[in-house]
Amino acid sequence: xxxxxxxxxxxxxxxxRVGCTGVNFDLYPGEVMGIVGESGSGKSTLxxxxxxxxxxxxxxxxxxxxxxxxxDTVTMSEPERRKLGRTDWAFxxxxxxDGLRMSxxxxxNIGERLMAVGERHYGAIRERAVDWxxxxxxxxxxxxxxxxxxxxxxxxxxxxxxxxxxxxRLVFMDEPTGGLDVSVQARLLDLLRGLVREMGxxxxxxxxxxxxxxxxxxxxxxxxxxxxxxxGLTDQVLDDPQHAYTQLLVSSVLQV
Amino acid sequence: MNEYNFAYLDExxxxxxxxxxxxxxxxxxxxxxxxxxxMPMPYGWGTGGVQVSAATLTPGDTLKVIDQGADDTxxxxxxxxxxxxxxxxETTEETEKATVIQTRHRIPxxxxxxxxxxVYQVPIPEPLRFLEPRETETRKMHSLxxxxxxxxxxxxxxxxxxxxxxxxxYPVKVSGRYVMDPSPIPKFDNPKLEMDAIQLFGxxxxxxxxxxxxxxxxxxxxxxxxxxxxxxxxxxxxxxxANDSYLDEVIMDDAxxxxxxxxxxxxCRSRRAAGYQGRMAREEMQ
Numbered sequence: 001x002x003x004x005x006x007x008x009x010x011x012x013x014x015x016x017r018v019g020c021t022g023v024n025f026d027l028y029p030g031e032v033m034g035i036v037g038e039s040g041s042g043k044s045t046l047x048x049x050x051x052x053x054x055x056x057x058x059x060x061x062x063x064x065x066x067x068x069x070x071x072d073t074v075t076m077s078e079p080e081r082r083k084l085g086r087t088d089w090a091f092x093x094x095x096x097x098d099g100l101r102m103s104x105x106x107x108x109n110i111g112e113r114l115m116a117v118g119e120r121h122y123g124a125i126r127e128r129a130v131d132w133x134x135x136x137x138x139x140x141x142x143x144x145x146x147x148x149x150x151x152x153x154x155x156x157x158x159x160x161x162x163x164x165x166x167x168x169r170l171v172f173m174d175e176p177t178g179g180l181d182v183s184v185q186a187r188l189l190d191l192l193r194g195l196v197r198e199m200g201x202x203x204x205x206x207x208x209x210x211x212x213x214x215x216x217x218x219x220x221x222x223x224x225x226x227x228x229x230x231x232g233l234t235d236q237v238l239d240d241p242q243h244a245y246t247q248l249l250v251s252s253v254l255q256v
Numbered sequence: 257m258n259e260y261n262f263a264y265l266d267e268x269x270x271x272x273x274x275x276x277x278x279x280x281x282x283x284x285x286x287x288x289x290x291x292x293x294x295m296p297m298p299y300g301w302g303t304g305g306v307q308v309s310a311a312t313l314t315p316g317d318t319l320k321v322i323d324q325g326a327d328d329t330x331x332x333x334x335x336x337x338x339x340x341x342x343x344x345x346e347t348t349e350e351t352e353k354a355t356v357i358q359t360r361h362r363i364p365x366x367x368x369x370x371x372x373x374x375v376y377q378v379p380i381p382e383p384l385r386f387l388e389p390r391e392t393e394t395r396k397m398h399s400l401x402x403x404x405x406x407x408x409x410x411x412x413x414x415x416x417x418x419x420x421x422x423x424x425x426y427p428v429k430v431s432g433r434y435v436m437d438p439s440p441i442p443k444f445d446n447p448k449l450e451m452d453a454i455q456l457f458g459x460x461x462x463x464x465x466x467x468x469x470x471x472x473x474x475x476x477x478x479x480x481x482x483x484x485x486x487x488x489x490x491x492x493x494x495x496x497x498a499n500d501s502y503l504d505e506v507i508m509d510d511a512x513x514x515x516x517x518x519x520x521x522x523x524c525r526s527r528r529a530a531g532y533q534g535r536m537a538r539e540e541m542q
Contacts, residue, residue, distance in 0.1 A: 079400045086404075101387070101408070108411050115411065116404030122414055122479040144415050 002064050004029045004170060004202050005050070010059035012042075012049050018226040019045035023059070025221065025231065029169070032196060032203045034217030034234060036210060036249065042226040043206045044174060050204065051091050051172045052081045063088075063170070086116050090163035094175035096155035099162070100147045106133065106158055107143040113166045132161040136191060153184035157191065164195065171196075171203040177212055189215050210253055214238060222246045263310040263343040269293055273311035273465070277456055280467035285434030286398075287381050292463040302335060302360055303460030305377035309358045312373055312456065313339065318346040320354035325362040325502065325519030332360075351522050361424070363445040365501050365523040368453035370470055376439040378459035381466065383427045383437040403435045406477055414482055423487070429475045430468055438474075444488045444502045449474040491516040496527035497534040 003026035012019040020042035027033050035043045048054040050061055052073055061073045066088065073081055085091070093099035100109055110129040111119075119125055130140050136157040138150075147155050156176065163171065176192065177185040193216055196203055205216055213220055213234055221231040222243065230243040241247045261267065269291075276290035295303040313319065319339055323331035327349040335358060336347050348354050351366040358375045368374060384394045387405050397405065406427050413421045426443035430436045438449055439457055449455070455468040468474060478484040489503045494515040501523055503516040515536055518524035528537065 082400060082402065104387070104408055104412055105415055107415055108408050111411055112404060112408050115407040116402065120407070120480050122411065122481050125411065126415070 001028060002070060003027055003062075004031075004064050005204075006060075006062040006070070007050065008060040008062065010046065010049055010056045010061065012045050012054060012056045018042070020049070020223070020226045023228055025228075027170075027202055027204065029202055030200045031219065032201075032205065032217045034213030034220045035204065035206045035223060036208060036213055036220065037223035038208060038249075041223040043223050045226075046223070047172055047174055047204065047206045051089065052085060053091075086113050087166055088169050090166075090168040090171040092156075092159055092163055092171065092173040092176050094178045096147065096152070096159045099159040100155060102148050103146065105144045105146055106138070106150070109147065109158060109162045110165050113162065117166060128165060132165050133158075135195070136161040137187075151184075153180055153188060156180065156188060160192070160195070164199070164201075167199070169202060171201055173203060173205045173207075175207050175209075176205065177207070177209060185212075192216060210238065210250065222249065260342040262315065263313045263339065263345075264295075265293065265307065265310045269307075270311040273307055276465040277308065277311065277467060280456070280465050281454070281469050283434075284468055284472050285430030285436040285466060287464040287466045289463055290465050292460045295460065297334070297338075299461040300379060301331060302358070302377035304458030304462075304465070305358050305360070305375050305460075306335060306338070306458075307460060308375045308456050308458035308465060309335075309339070309356060310343075312356055312375065313343055313345055315343070315345065317355045318348050318353055319343075320348050320351060320357045320522075321359075322357065322362060322364065322520075322522075323360045324504075325364075326521045328521065349522050350526070351520075361440050361442075362502070362519060363441055363448045363451075365498075365518070365520045368451050370452040372453040374453050374455050376441075376455065376457045378437070378439040378457045378462075378464070381437055381457065381459040381462050381464040383425075383435055398434060401433070403429075406435055407479070410477065410479065410482075414479070420478065420482055420484070426484075427477050429477060431472050431474075435477070436466060436468075442488075442502055443476065443484075444486045446474075446476045446484070447486055489516055492534060493518045493524060493527075494534040494536040496524045496532045496537070498524070498527055498532070 005027040007023055007025050010023040011021040023046055037043045049056040062070045063073050064070050107126060107129040110132050111125040114125050130143055133140060133143055138154055138157060147158055177188055217234045220234040220237045221228050224245045230237060230246045238250055241250050273290060276288045280288045295306055321332045321336040323329040339345055340347055351364040356373050360377045382394055384405055387409055388394050410420050424442050425437050425440045426446055428436055428438055452470050454470055457466045476484040491503060492499045493501060495517050498518060501518045504519045506515050508514055
């Protein structure tokens, strides 16, 4: 089986400081990979390198494209990479404001990707938008409201709908539940888990919340100071941490 | 008039602007940056159009200046005076006789010929600006032909108003490549953008020049189920009776009386001279 995404020896430095280095992994179709680590451990840098937002100094990010099979996205041309970014890839930002157009209605936000890939029938676009609002549990009556009128949790769900409407195969998520209160988090996670299973999505989730990866991720990578210190199946890593830092991380979680 | 170089600008500046114009003509709809000069008028009064006109004019040209279709409003009168003083060229109010026409917000009703040049004053040349504030990003979108965002604006129109409510500065795709802001002309004028004359667009504050060469395909953007419509007030002109010209609505009194008149004053005048009369033509003569 060809991996959907094959990450080979990625390294990104900011001057003399190391963002992340020596990262290798394969992601297979339908698999969800979690990346955990404390602030400054390089997990967001890594995610941005993978999603094409940052150019890594070294290494390859090979994506199995629909048309041409495995292609290195680091060296592919920018138009191709941006096209991937609005068709086969999706990026869910921590702050919904970064991923949404706040001055455009919910329907327009969801429709943007469709229009970007050439859909020119208003009725069809609107129908898809309403359908996706339903899937992320937002009432159809809110389709013409702007995201500024939405609560934080709704904005995040809208952002997810906007990203998934073109049926991507790989979703990058940067702290998708950050800044939400726990009950809203729980619903969002429930929703994400359902969508990932239903659509057979592959996902890479960056978070510092171990509960999120426990629920969503099949496999887990633990990062510290730009290095991957431990990786394996999620339950294995969380229940039997080997590296001293992972042990510290797991034991730091507050028990209620 | 001897104090000024011909048409106010010095020759080097005019050459610089002409290079930008030629580049614009070679790449229809592409916004060419140019080193816009300070002009003796405020931004928003047509500094871009004036610079393009200055670089286009020759001593043998006849200039017409219109503002919202009219020859006799402040902007039109002052720019016409400006070139009378600094270039000494002939000026006219008749579209037929002009070789260079500088315009704000309208295209004349009369069909333009291939020996004429029309210069538009442009406030904001970037059609994507209101949805994407970053210049770096809009430039990239133009270069990669990523124009989905333009349709998001039209989508918003329909979802809010039930129809495409954008009535002026209606975005067009030029020659199948660049999406362009046709300056704030009413969308009634959009079909006229495919014409025999050379069309030049100048934005002074934003320092951009772009152009549409003669006989270039210009398509107004729309949706399959909401096609583009060139709209005007559903009324004949009250002075000349024309049914096919773009109209201004004029409030007459506090009792709700109003009249509709051609916004193109030269078109209206020439029709009345030819004997056409609208509903209120007699009253006006008294």
